[in-house]
Amino acid sequence: MIKEKEKNISRFIQMDIPVTERPFKVIGERAGMGEEETIAITRDLMQKGIIRKFGAVLRHQKAGFLQNAMVIWAVPPEKCDTAGRILSSFDQVTHCYQRDPPFEGTYNIFTMVHFREGEMDTVIQELSSATGIKDFMVLMSEEEYKKSSMEYFPDD
């Protein structure tokens, strides 16, 4: 599924690449590979979709998105497809999943929504009108206990 060489590169590029003129040369040196091969393997992993995204990950609060909430929606099964697509079309919705079992037996579509200052109520109303789903719950994050990136292939 994923080869040793790929794992080896992945261990380094899943962290924080060096902000320097030739980052892939530095990563290659750490992983015991050349710059060219490091770039080729990275591109290949992206092409295969194993790397979903390569780039900067921001702290959204510091990027102007001050509030976020998990908004969960009670959507009739036959409407999940449409509702999921409509919710996903909003920029403020960064994540949208259908989950099983639903929360409290009814809330089956889960969205993470990020808001600029003062726009929370308006955006949630817009999401509700656009989907026609009136039964939803807004779960604010009151405290962040952990937020990190997954570490794959830790030591195998």
Place this chain on the structure above:
Amino acid sequence: MDEIDKKILNIIQKDFPIVEAPFRVVAEKIGTAEDEVLERIRRMKREGIIRRIGAVFDAKKLGYVSTLCAARVPEERLRAFVDTVNSYPGITHNYRRNHAYNVWFTIISPDEATLQSSLAEIRERTGIPDILSMKASRTFKIDASFTV
């Protein structure tokens, strides 16, 4: 953050060039010098605007499994519960939320058996039995990039 910072952020979030000199390519796109781009990115990392620059893997394609959990934890046991949960390697997000189910966390594991045994162990070690697990049956969107 000025206009040049914003241009840099929008490019390096969505179109990070996978080439020998990525920051020179970014500099060329916005019409500035490579040194300037490197300097600004280093500053934005120091200021905490940029968390990291690197690859985000698709857990599913690597064969990993994940779930969203919600736990009902009495106030006086909150700290201990959170410490135990966070000590597991696959916990990537953990938040207190305004609901009777007050602790919401995500867990990623290399396989289903590991996931289930971690959850069973968490219940056992914390003495909190009421932890829901809600797996994604369908992913509509994952895109944590922000146009600034």
